[in-house]
Amino acid sequence: MNPNPRQLLLLHAVQAQGSLTVDQLADKLGVTLQTVRRDVQRMADDGLLTRFHGGVRVPSSTIENIAHPQRENLHAEGKARIARAVAAEVPNDCSLILNIGTTTEAIAKALMQHKGLRVITNNLNVATILSANPQCEVIIAGGVVRGR
Template identity: 75%
Template sequence: MRSNPRQIKLLHAVREHGDLSVETLAEMLGVTLQTVRRDVQGLADAGLLVRFHGGVRVPTSTVENIAHTQRENLHAAGKARIAAAIAREVPNGCSLILNIGTTTEAVAKALLQHQGLRVITNNLNVAAILSGNTSCEVIVTGGVVRPRDRGIVGEATVDFIRQFKVDLAVIGISGIEADGTLRDYDYREVKVAQAIIDHAREVWLAADHSKFGRPAMVELARLSQINRLFTDAPPAPPFDSLLEAAGIRCTIAQDTP
């Protein structure tokens, strides 16, 4: 399609933020909701954007995640709120596992003031962050290190995780689909995450609003396997009903004072 200057500006805004609501786009562009919806529909028809309930996002691959450095900047404020909400609920003196992801890395930063934690992780970034907390014992799994994000994966990682039974597993995810499945891109990472779920007494999912409806290739788990969800905005249909049906306690991380 031949995009006009307003549509080009809309594209740049969505690419910068990852996803935006229709209302936010209308305010940014100084136009009506009807105009934005028309522009979004044209750009979506051209394959340049993907629509979801109430908003729009950049197209994503089902087989490969975006770069770690880009993910660090996407929804950073929302991830920080999620991390702070989780940290408030994590008791001192407990054992937990943090897996791969920029959201779990934000959780690690939020736990720097905790006392007596024993943390197992297959994320070298998490290990580096929490090593700054001298009252926290950090255990790093064995396995193969992925250079792109310093995640550790493979059969050795799975075997290592199986030695433990922790109080809490705090996991990130690439996508939550409308059928209630949690999905990711790397089957080796998924195998590790499945072992983490199986070897935790309670599982907390940390997922910002952009993960709802985002497709990925490999099924990791179902919502029914999660005890709590921490996110940064109220889940839209059908996810609100799915969470209720699964009996998941959902915490919406608000702006901190």
């Protein structure tokens, strides 16, 4: 699921408060109770929220409960800004370490035009992304990933 802007506002409101009632969310978002219930149900189905009678709360371990595609889309604009800023600071012909996380995957995508990089990572998604750059050597725990 790609949360729409209203659903992202709903998610951020619940994350900020820990839990909210459906009535509170409807007032906060300026939408009907039915709209909130529908959004909450979709987000609960995707593991982003936990429903309870009359309300919703953040799951006990939110990030672990969110599937990778949803984590990629969560705060995507912020991750893209971070990735652009990092890529602007990384010179060509250098070595760097990128660890686990969807933000580092966004950084890997932003580094695709760099030359002479040596990237050490434990993130197979980062390795896969950067292996498409023939100007980048990617090193992971099992050895060197060769470009295509």
